[in-house]
Structure formats: C-alpha cells, structure tokens
Amino acid sequence: MEEIVNVEAVSRRFPLDNFPTHHPAHSFVSALTEASLCVVAGEFLAIAGPSGSGKTTLLNLIGCIDQPTTGRILVDGVDTSTLKPNGMSKLRREKIGFVFQTFNLIPVFTAAENVEYPLLIQGVDSRERSERVADALSSVGLSARANQRPDLLSGGERQRVAVARAIVGRPALVLADEPTANLDTQNATQLIDLMHGLNRRLGLTFIFSTHDARLLEHTERIVRLCDGKIVSDETKEGGSRG
Amino acid sequence: MGKFLLLAFRNIFRNRRRTLMTLMMVGGGVAGLLLAGGYFAFMTHGLRESTINDGLGHIQIFTADHFNRDEVRVLDTGIDNWRQVAATVRTGGHVRGVAPRIEFYGMVSNGTKATGFMGSAVDPNAEKSLGFISRVVAGRDLDAKPSGEVEALIGTGLAKSMNVKVGDGLTLLAMTSDGALNGVDVEIVGIVNLGIAEMDARYLRITLPAAQRLLQSDRVTNLVVGLDATENTDEVAAELAPRLHGLPQQLVLKKWIDLATYYKQVSAMFNGIFLFMGVIVFFMVLMSSVNTLLMSMFERTREIGTMLAMGTPRAWIVALLMLEAILLGAIGAAVGVAAGNLLGALLNASGLHMPPPPGYTASIPFRVLHVPAQMIGSSLLVIVSLALASILPAIRASRLQIAEALAHV
Numbered sequence: 001m002e003e004i005v006n007v008e009a010v011s012r013r014f015p016l017d018n019f020p021t022h023h024p025a026h027s028f029v030s031a032l033t034e035a036s037l038c039v040v041a042g043e044f045l046a047i048a049g050p051s052g053s054g055k056t057t058l059l060n061l062i063g064c065i066d067q068p069t070t071g072r073i074l075v076d077g078v079d080t081s082t083l084k085p086n087g088m089s090k091l092r093r094e095k096i097g098f099v100f101q102t103f104n105l106i107p108v109f110t111a112a113e114n115v116e117y118p119l120l121i122q123g124v125d126s127r128e129r130s131e132r133v134a135d136a137l138s139s140v141g142l143s144a145r146a147n148q149r150p151d152l153l154s155g156g157e158r159q160r161v162a163v164a165r166a167i168v169g170r171p172a173l174v175l176a177d178e179p180t181a182n183l184d185t186q187n188a189t190q191l192i193d194l195m196h197g198l199n200r201r202l203g204l205t206f207i208f209s210t211h212d213a214r215l216l217e218h219t220e221r222i223v224r225l226c227d228g229k230i231v232s233d234e235t236k237e238g239g240s241r242g
Numbered sequence: 243m244g245k246f247l248l249l250a251f252r253n254i255f256r257n258r259r260r261t262l263m264t265l266m267m268v269g270g271g272v273a274g275l276l277l278a279g280g281y282f283a284f285m286t287h288g289l290r291e292s293t294i295n296d297g298l299g300h301i302q303i304f305t306a307d308h309f310n311r312d313e314v315r316v317l318d319t320g321i322d323n324w325r326q327v328a329a330t331v332r333t334g335g336h337v338r339g340v341a342p343r344i345e346f347y348g349m350v351s352n353g354t355k356a357t358g359f360m361g362s363a364v365d366p367n368a369e370k371s372l373g374f375i376s377r378v379v380a381g382r383d384l385d386a387k388p389s390g391e392v393e394a395l396i397g398t399g400l401a402k403s404m405n406v407k408v409g410d411g412l413t414l415l416a417m418t419s420d421g422a423l424n425g426v427d428v429e430i431v432g433i434v435n436l437g438i439a440e441m442d443a444r445y446l447r448i449t450l451p452a453a454q455r456l457l458q459s460d461r462v463t464n465l466v467v468g469l470d471a472t473e474n475t476d477e478v479a480a481e482l483a484p485r486l487h488g489l490p491q492q493l494v495l496k497k498w499i500d501l502a503t504y505y506k507q508v509s510a511m512f513n514g515i516f517l518f519m520g521v522i523v524f525f526m527v528l529m530s531s532v533n534t535l536l537m538s539m540f541e542r543t544r545e546i547g548t549m550l551a552m553g554t555p556r557a558w559i560v561a562l563l564m565l566e567a568i569l570l571g572a573i574g575a576a577v578g579v580a581a582g583n584l585l586g587a588l589l590n591a592s593g594l595h596m597p598p599p600p601g602y603t604a605s606i607p608f609r610v611l612h613v614p615a616q617m618i619g620s621s622l623l624v625i626v627s628l629a630l631a632s633i634l635p636a637i638r639a640s641r642l643q644i645a646e647a648l649a650h651v
Contacts, residue, residue: 060645065550065551065644065645065648066644066645085556086555089550089555089556090553091553092551092552093552093553093554096553098548098551098552100548100648102544104544104548106545106548106549107545108249108253108256113245113248116245117245117549118553121552121553121554121558122553165552
C-alpha cells in the first residue's frame with residue numbers, strides 16, 4: 001500500500017520563555033515526544049486522547065502548519081523538513097485538506113464560494129471550479145444550500161461545508177482537528193459517517209482527532225495519545241500496530 | 243481575480259459602523275479639499291480674468307530690445323511699424339483685437355509742485371473694444387475723439403499728492419527720442435483707483451496721440467492682443483510667433499502668464515495652502531486608518547490563519563488587505579467627490595458673498611468651481627494614504643504563525 005504519511009520519531013517542544021535554546025535558564029514544554037506513525041492511502045484514522053495530550057500538535061505537524069523540534073515527517077513521499085515556507089504552502093495547497101473544530105469558514109463567502117476557495121488558490125479555471133464545487137457540495141448533501149452564507153447554516157451544515165472545502169481539491173490527505181467538538185451527538189455521528197463514506201467512496205485518506213469515545217466506534221484505526229506520547233495504535237479488528 | 247476582488251469588497255462591509263466612520267473621514271477629507279480647492283480655483287480664475295481685463299491682455303508684443311531699454315527714452319526701442327504688425331496679428335484666429343500702448347515715464351507739474359509719474363498711453367477705442375476696464379472713481383474715462391488728446395486720467399494717490407481734482411490742468415514733461423525735454427498740457431477728466439497704493443501714487447494715463455506728441459515719435463512700446471478666450475492663449479501664441487518673425491523689426495511676444503507677476507504670486511500662495519491642506523488630510527487618513535486596519539486584521543486572525551493553512555501564498559494575504567484598503571479609499575473618495583460637488587453646488591446656489599478684498603469696494607460672490615483635476619488628485623491622495631496605511635497590517639497578517647492564528651480567539 002502507498003504510504004501517505006510517515007512520522008519518524010517526531011518531538012515538538014514549545015519554549016516557555018524568550019531565552020535561546022542553549023541558554024541554561026531556557027525552559028520548555030514538550031507537546032509531543034518521539035512520536036512515530038505511518039499512514040497508508042485510503043486509511044480512516046482517529047487520533048484519540050484527552051485534552052492536552054498532543055492531538056492538535058501532531059495534526060499540525062502532519063499538516064505542515066508547524067515544524068517538529070526533532071524528527072521528520074514525510075507527506076506523500078516529500079520530506080517536509082527540507083521544505084521552505086513557500087514549498088510548505090504549496091504542499092498544503094495541493095496535498096492536504098483541512099477541517100477545523102470551529103469550521104473556520106470565510107463568513108463573507110457563500111457555502112459554494114467557501115468550497116471554491118481552495119480551487120481558486122490552486123489556479124483551477126472557472127468552469128472546472130464550478131463543476132467540482134457542485135460535486136463536492138452534492139457529496140456532502142448541501143447542494144440546496146450552496147448560496148447561503150455560513151451564518152445562515154446550522155453547525156452541522158457548516159462543518160459539512162468545511163468537509164466539502166477540504167475534499168474539493170482532491171487532496172492526498174484530509175486532516176480534521178476535533179471536527180465534532182462543536183456539534184451535538186447526532187450531528188457528530190452524521191459527520192463521522194459522512195467522512196467515512198467519502199473515505200470509502202473516493203478512497204480519500206482521513207486523519208481526525210477526537211476525545212469523544214463514542215465516535216471511535218466508527219473508526220477502523222485508533223492512535224491514542226497521552227501526555228504527548230503515542231500509547232497505542234490499534235485497528236478495529238483488534239490488531240496492534242504500535 | 244474576480245473572486246479575490248469580491249472577497250476584498252465584502253470584507254470592507256463586515257463591520258459596517260467602522261467602515262461608515264472610515265468612509266466619513268475619508269469622504270470628509272476629500273470633500274473639504276474639493277470645497278477649498280474649488281474656492282481657490284474660483285479666486286484664481288477670477289483674478290486671472292480681472293488681471294487680463296484690467297489691461298494686461300492675453301498676449302503682448304514688444305521689440306526684442308524692449309527689455310534692455312533706457313527708461314528715459316522709451317520709444318528708442320519701440321515698434322515703429324506697429325499698424326502693420328497689428329494688422330498681421332488681427333488676421334489670426336481667436337483674436338478679438340489689438341491695442342497699441344506706450345508705457346513711459348516723466349515729470350508732472352501743477353505749477354507749484356512737480357513729481358515723477360508712470361505713464362500709459364492708450365487708444366481709448368481699442369481699449370474699449372477689448373473690454374479693458376478703467377477703474378474710474380471720479381469723472382470719466384478718456385475720450386477717443388480729437389478733443390480727447392488733451393485729456394488725462396490719474397491715480398488717486400497722484401491726485402492727492404498733486405492736490406488736483408477732475409477738471410484741473412497738469413503739465414507733463416518727458417524726454418523725446420532726440421534727448422530733448424518736451425512738455426504737453428492735459429486736463430484731468432477722471433481719477434482711477436488701481437487697488438495698489440504704490441501704483442496709484444504714480445499712475446497717469448493719456449491718449450496715444452498725446453503721448454506721441456510729447457515723446458516726438460509715432461512708435462509704440464507694445465501691442466496688447468485680446469483673444470476670445472484665455473484658454474486659446476498658447477495656441478494663438480504658437481501660431482503668431484512664426485508670423486512675427488517675417489516682419490522687418492525683430493519682435494517678441496509674451497503671454498499673459500509671463501507678465502502677471504501678482505497673479506502668479508497669489509496663485510502660488512493658494513497652491514501652497516491647498517498642498518498644505520492635502521498633506522494634513524493625507525496624514526489624518528493615514529494615522530486613523532492604520533489603527534482601523536490593524537483592528538480589522540486582529541479580528542480576522544483565525545480566518546487569515548485558515549487561509550494560510552489551506553495554502554494561500556503569503557503575498558496573496560498582503561495583496562488582499564491592501565486591496566481592501568484601496569477599495570475603501572476609492573469608495574471614500576467617490577463619497578467625498580459626490581459630497582464635495584453637492585455641497586459646492588449648494589453653496590453656489592446660496593448666493594453667499596465674501597467681504598471685499600483690500601483695494602476693492604464690492605463684495606465678491608462665494609463660488610466653488612468643480613475642477614476635475616482636483617477630484618482626481620484628492621481621490622488619489624486618500625487612496626494612496628489608505629494603501630500606505632494598510633502596509634503594516636498586511637505585513638503582520640502575512641507573517642502570522644499559522645498554528646497560533648488558528649488558536650486565536
């Protein structure tokens with residue numbers, strides 16, 4: 001199977017002061033310690049753990065919006081530690097889709113325009129953009145709400161727009177950081193089912209984080225974090241990969 | 243690009259109250275500039291036309307040696323075939339008429355007292371046909387009839403110092419071209435107020451034949467050309483210059499702007515005040531907009547972080563924020579131009595009058611001209627000001643740490 005993400009002994013420390021790292025008074029907090037993880041194409045993977053366990057840090061590192069203190073991460077075969085900021089930006093634009101806990105839609109854009117945005121920055125031409133936006137909205141069941149602005153959509157609908165925005169660019173990987181945290185149980189379950197359906201139908205690789213144990217029932221593989229360390233990596237069949 | 247522009251446009255109206263305040267400030271600045279600039283334009287336009295109609299004319303023709311002349315024997319460097327020159331000039335387009343003049347100096351005596359004068363000899367008919375106005379405050383203007391040859395107009399200051407009034411006689415003395423002292427007697431038919439005390443203390447006007455008799459020459463010092471419109475001056479001057487070169491005497495022409503020293507000083511003063519006001523508006527918009535745009539940027543930190551996370555190039559973020567500021571400036575400028583023109587029209591219709599300036603007795607109407615160049619200039623000023631104000635917020639936005647921006651509350 002094709003390897004999409006390879007996290008190799010990655011640590012992330014955040015400084016607690018303004019001293020340089022070699023200064024004796026320098027202090028820091030470890031958000032992630034020696035984490036290693038391999039994700040293959042088409043997987044539907046959950047990163048579970050309590051608040052402060054390092055889930056968001058790990059997703060940020062995989063999503064190239066933060067850089068590890070030590071270790072390296074390969075995304076679709078590209079060693080992200082070798083990339084300059086513009087290269088990281090390009091990698092995110094072309095290979096990764098994001099779903100955020102607070103939806104993070106552009107409030108002055110309609111649902112369709114929000115979904116269109118990633119294609120806009122990829123330089124996709126207007127006609128193709130229209131087709132792909134329509135497909136993406138249809139795949140999340142929101143074709144009828146295409147012209148509504150986010151403030152007129154429910155929380156569940158907003159997050160489905162965010163999912164459509166994440167998949168419209170046909171990324172190699174979709175990262176969702178606590179996508180259900182602001183949704184009620186019913187909407188949360190529906191969203192996970194939607195993401196799972198897209199994973200199966202389109203073969204998209206999904207990595208999402210959650211601290212809601214009920215949602216993990218819908219997931220084939222669960223990586224558990226505690227205090228910045230991967231404590232387990234299990235598949236639904238009961239196998240362990242860690 | 244269209245969607246990007248749409249995004250920038252919609253972002254402007256997110257916080258409507260703040261946008262309204264910014265638009266009022268920008269629009270107010272532009273409207274203020276247009277009102278002040280329009281009034282200055284009216285004043286300078288009025289001064290230009292009054293300067294020309296007071297006798298300066300649109301173009302004056304001199305001999306090439308005139309500006310190196312001996313002020314005692316002024317006609318040594320005068321135009322000798324001036325009727326032929328005047329006829330040549332009259333054949334050109336836009337020319338309303340040509341008035342010959344002799345500008346000369348001499349002594350004036352009332353029998354008991356003598357003083358120096360600065361004389362101007364004119365053809366009254368030619369002056370009237372060009373619409374040149376004598377500011378007569380007592381008596382009447384010069385007469386073109388043969389009896390007018392002994393008539394004179396004198397300045398209020400000269401009349402006072404010589405202790406004379408309308409109907410009194412004076413003797414004029416001046417040096418002829420041969421170097422002899424010659425004199426003529428004249429009767430004062432009118433007293434004029436030029437509005438400038440130094441001029442009024444020396445000014446004297448007689449008819450052209452009287453001056454030629456006094457100076458023993460049929461030459462004139464200059465020809466004053468009047469046109470149908472001031473705007474045609476450059477065109478006529480360009481057309482006239484080569485035709486004058488074909489005449490026996492070497493002649494030069496001067497446009498009104500080359501001779502209107504007072505007009506240039508006043509115009510430069512108004513331009514300086516307008517520029518100063520422009521600088522104030524520029525910095526007022528710049529300073530207040532930096533704060534507004536920074537606030538707007540901070541409020542959208544998470545959204546900008548999201549855009550960066552999705553792979554938006556940082557240059558696009560800079561461009562977006564600058565585009566928003568430029569659009570805001572453009573809308574503000576449009577509001578300001580509309581408000582300025584509307585207020586100007588209302589003021590023009592109100593019939594307001596300003597107190598008379600020094601040297602004038604009549605009040606002058608308060609009018610605001612609508613000057614397209616000022617509208618464009620003021621608009622560009624605020625647009626540039628807002629664009630500059632957006633640089634700091636735009637750069638800050640583009641340098642946001644994505645992970646921190648996404649966690650921003």
